[in-house]
Each structure stands twice: as structure tokens, then as C-alpha cells.
Amino acid sequence: MASLGRSALLPQCSSCIRRVTRLAWNTGGPLQQLRMKTKAAKEAERNIVVKLIKDVPKYGRAGSYIPLNPATMRNQWFPRRFADYVPFLQLRQLKAQGVDMERDFEFGVVRPLEEVEEDEEEVIRRPKHYVRPVEIELLSPERSMELLSTFIPPTIDFARQPIGQDKAPAGQRYGASDAADVLTAAVMASKPKPEVNGIYGSVSTSDVVATVKSALAHNDEAARVLLSEADVRFIEGHAEGDPSRLKKLGTFRAEIRVPGAEEAIVRNIRVRAKE
Structure with a gap:
């Protein structure tokens, strides 16, 4: 039964065989399945580039450029002054300059610290890097x-x-007798x-x-x-x-x-x- 089922899928006449052979010859190989764009790819094409006004965790620091859904920008971020729109001419200049316009998923994410066991000799051999202290310019x-x-x-x-x-109300007595009042x-x-x-x-x-x-x-x-x-x-x-x-x-x-x-x-x- 299985062999009969498979044979039923094969061309049954000479014209069908020629048609299948011609399609395979014109395409340069076996027939290939065309894949449609995924939902994530379509959403990425609809995104617009915006400039962050505030630090937003999992998105980026203030002043950076990131892609964002237009509906989210219009309904939430722009009214709350989280981000601002980027004009077309400025966007073209930024792309020409090679400015990074990717979302930073690690920004502002606090991860729990875990104790790591290290070899003492390796820690001793590891060079120590000099960390320059932050200098704040004071006002005169x-x-x-x-x-x-x-x-x-x-x-x-x-x-x-x-x-x-x-203040005692007018006419109000302090006590039950004159002595108590005094x-x-x-x-x-x-x-x-x-x-x-x-x-x-x-x-x-x-x-x-x-x-x-x-x-x-x-x-x-x-x-x-x-x-x-x-x-x-x-x-x-x-x-x-x-x-x-x-x-x-x-x-x-x-x-x-x-x-x-x-x-x-x-x-x-x-x-x-x-x-």
C-alpha cells in the first residue's frame, strides 16, 4: 500500500513527465520552497529610528539612537518625553557617518553577583589596570x-x-463654684x-x-x-x-x-x- 501511495504522486503520463522535466531544467535544479518573511523581520522593517532623551533600561542611554515601533513611539514614548523623532536629513547623515543605531539590551540590567572561584596564582599574575578617578570641574x-x-x-x-x-467661650464657667473658677x-x-x-x-x-x-x-x-x-x-x-x-x-x-x-x-x- 505504501508503494502504491508513493507511485500515485509520480507523473502518470508522458506530458506530465515533460512538464516536470522542463520546470526543473528552467530553474537550474530541483524545485525549491519559497520562505516568507518572518513576523520579526516585518516588524524590524516598520521600525523608525528615534533619539532617546532619558536613560531607558534595556534600550540605551540618553542621546543614543535606537529603532522603535512607530505605535509605541507615538502613543507612549513621545508623550512621556522618553524619546524624540529624528528628521530624515539628519538620519541620512547619521547613516553616512556610521553611527550605531542598535538597541542595547544589557543597558541598566542589574544581574546578581555570583562568587567565582579563581586560581590564586592566576589572580596574582593578572596585571592590574590603573583606573583614573573621575574629575568634576567645580564652579568658582x-x-x-x-x-x-x-x-x-x-x-x-x-x-x-x-x-x-x-480662648474660653463667652459665658462659659471654669468650674462648679466661684472657688473653682478662681x-x-x-x-x-x-x-x-x-x-x-x-x-x-x-x-x-x-x-x-x-x-x-x-x-x-x-x-x-x-x-x-x-x-x-x-x-x-x-x-x-x-x-x-x-x-x-x-x-x-x-x-x-x-x-x-x-x-x-x-x-x-x-x-x-x-x-x-x-x-
């Missing part, structure tokens, strides 16, 4: 003060909860009264430094300014015994100066009631 005091004057607004606002004053009034008079416009907590120089650093972080050069709590000083309004804190509502002046600068800048520190 004059340039730091210029950046502080530019990016710090004239008034820095802080919101704090004010302390409520203890005793209660004496006790309340002995309590220290809260400061007018007092607040819960405080506004410290560290709060001012944190707010200033947040304002400087939007500029690459200004973010390199080194500022500490010792560089900020409240000129007025600070708490007694603690010149680094404000303990009441109002507008007060603070002095900011980095080490080495000749003159300081003065800014208003406004403490307002939290709504």
Missing part, C-alpha cells in the same frame, strides 16, 4: 553666586500650620501663652537649602552649585537661642553666600498659614 564662588541670583526668586514661600489660641483661672494664668503667629514645627536653614537645590536642579550648570546649611543665615525673625529656625508666620530676610564669595544675596523667606 563668583559663578556660583551668579547662578544663585538668577535661579532663586526674590521670595521663597513655606506653608506651616499656625498654633491656635486657647483656682482654674490661676492655673491658666500660670501657663505660658503661645507666641503670637506661632506655628507648629519650624522653617529651618535646611528647608531653605532643599528648596534652593530643587530650583537649581532644572539647569545642568546650576545643579553643580555646592550649597550647605552653613551657607544660609536668617537675618531677622529667627527663634531665640536658635538662629537657624523660624518659629512664626511672617516675612523675614535670609542671607545666602557660598564659601569664598565676597558678597551675599538676600532673599525674603515668607512663612504663611497652611490652608
